[in-house]
Amino acid sequence: MSEEDLARAFPVAVLLDLIGLPDDGRDQVLNWADGAFNAFGPDNERLRRSLPVHQDKFDYLASVVASDRLAPGSIGRGICEAVDRGEIERASCVSLLAALIDAGLDTTINAMSNVALLFSRHPEQWERLRADRIRIPAAFNEILRWESPVQVFARGVTADYDMDGVTLPAGSRVLLLYGSANRDERTWTDPEAFDVGRDASRHLAFGRGIHVCAGQGLARLEANALLAALADHVAHFETGEPERRLNNTVRGLSRLPTTVTPG
Incomplete structure (x- = not known):
């Protein structure tokens, strides 16, 4: 089994059926989502390559x-019907569909691809989870x-703001380091330990406040269903050498050979 067999196949099938996309074009959605997150990054070759991909998606x-x-x-x-009723501007229809594709795939796929990798490296944690399914969420x-999955994201400062004695002026851009915050020793006890018994509900992987991920509910449903099914059927994971995927914003795997022991 590989990362492509599970982490990519499951979210794609679920999300695209929910959105209601026809069969043609579905083979391009992962490329579109990858391009969207590259476009959030610095002005480099990956960003420039993503621009025509963006246009293909919108077309x-x-x-x-x-x-x-x-x-x-x-x-x-439902979005199109809301447009017809005048509840949503027609110009927003395609953008909303694009946002669902972009936000609903890459982050979920990258989170799920880490399931096999983490539990192969921490088999005692997998045993704990299998013995107590209430720990799954x-x-x-x-x-x-x-x-x-999203390590960094840029935000605009709308008003002068003082943080630890440093003034962030209105109109400036700041880079939020989600990955760093989720390992901050001022917030987390033993942050480098992977512990399925930890209350990690304060993590910032889905953002916070008005910028919280709108698709996190679906991501949680998918992940909880996947973990429950794996707990029913897999006793042990063995993984080969992971290959990291290069993206301007998202951290994930391009390939992870995986062997499972049924149980």
């Missing part, structure tokens, strides 16, 4: 909306704390 979604090909009863069809929080 495809605009054609799907124009031809009324979103599945009845889907979230995507807490274990997912700990996975997100330990390996934050």
